[in-house]
Amino acid sequence: MNSDLFLNIGGPHVIHEDFGDEVVVVHLETGRYYSFNQTGSEIWNRVSHGILVKDLIDWMMNNFAGDAGRLEAEVKTFLEQLQEETLVAPFPAPVQPAASGKSFEEKTASEKAEFQTPQMEKFTDMQDLLLLDPIHEVDEAGWPHPMEEAGGGKKE
């Protein structure tokens, strides 16, 4: 992933709530929903306000202890997952990005939390509710027949 990308929430189809140690995200178009562990939640909270990837990684390195190469790789992998799920998307960077630049206070090694791999739990059990019912037949006026009349069986 390009470190100069400016990422933000993918659009109004993504709704989310931060519970501190866990974020719950719902994708209204796919029927999928997600939860992130604490590291994933930290990343999400910053991306949800819009941020350059390189600024996010700087912020993570300032707040979490661990191997810098591993941290960068795992944060980028997580961001790629978010992008694949269309939860986040790249946007043109604002002239002065809201969360851009090293505006944070440098932390000492003892103040940093141990870096844990950011993780996403994906739930697909509700996707079927959003599947379009097939239209088997329509009447002379153009109204679709109910599934049972059209031989499609009863709906749950």
Next chain:
Amino acid sequence: MNSASEPRPIADSAVFFDELGECFQKACAMAGGCVVRRFTVGGLGLELQFAGRALVEGIVPAFGHLPAILPPDQPRLAVRILDSMSTGVNIPSPPWSSDDYRERGEVRGFNDQNFRTAFSIGSGVLNMFHLRRAEAVLWLRDASRLAYWESGAPLLTILNWWFGQKGRQLVHAAAVGNEDGGVLLAGKGGSGKSTTALSCLDSKLSYVADDYCLLEPDPMPRVHSLYNTGKLNRDNLEQFPQLGELFFAAGCRLEEKALVFLKDFCPEKLSGGFPLKAVMLPRVTGTPRTSLVSISAAAGLKALAPSTIFQLSGAGADAFAKLTRLVRRVPCYQLNLGTELDEIPLTISRFLGGT
């Protein structure tokens, strides 16, 4: 078989809604009059206007436990309900194409700041709602083909649109409790919501819902009864033999989902609603004992929000926000369901007694 329809050369929600209204008036005249039933639900008024009697028995029983009056000085929703087969009145062709049917039946181009429109291909029901006038129309071709799920939870789509406007939220959840407070039972189909709710009929707890109810999230969360339907499957026909007898006495067949209207069976057990004290997620364990385990608000939201939002046309960010406020205000638990059914209401009662 007809090919996919082309839209008529009108594409205006207001014109189409008025055409449906004219059809309703004609249908009333053809069917010998308009049958009106009025209810109070969640403190608001609901007026059902039927063109003839053909759909009355399919729709009214689910609301039969509610006060049969309109509350004074409160907003009211009027729903005009008709079918073509019994009245001989056809409605106009859809002013949209077959490609415009979207997720949850929503019709592209006919959902805007003034109107909500959805057509359920599964049940053949058209729902249209005029937000500003608080008027809605429900049409289907043949009243005798009303799907069982439309009888068990009638007008679900229209009521979700209406209540969403009024600061309430229709929720896919069961609810049991007493006048001091109760619990919302959340989870997807098969999680044990119905079993839990029905197990409370033989206890001191009252019953608000087994599948859908109405949440008033502010200022303090409260749940209201919407339907008095009890839904049984083959397993719990054996678990609740008295309800099974009622089901078969009504002439129903086992291959159908077993719907019973509890006002006919145990009206004294039905509650109009109560303050909410907790969200509980039932889980079938197969072990004898029932237990409660505290879980996070996030876990509660994951059980409650997706199954509500993805089922109900128009539910989205606003519904999510209301459900989030709920799980932040009351504790969430996993309710591990034991096979000893008596223990389920006892466990809930002990919790309510201790809060």
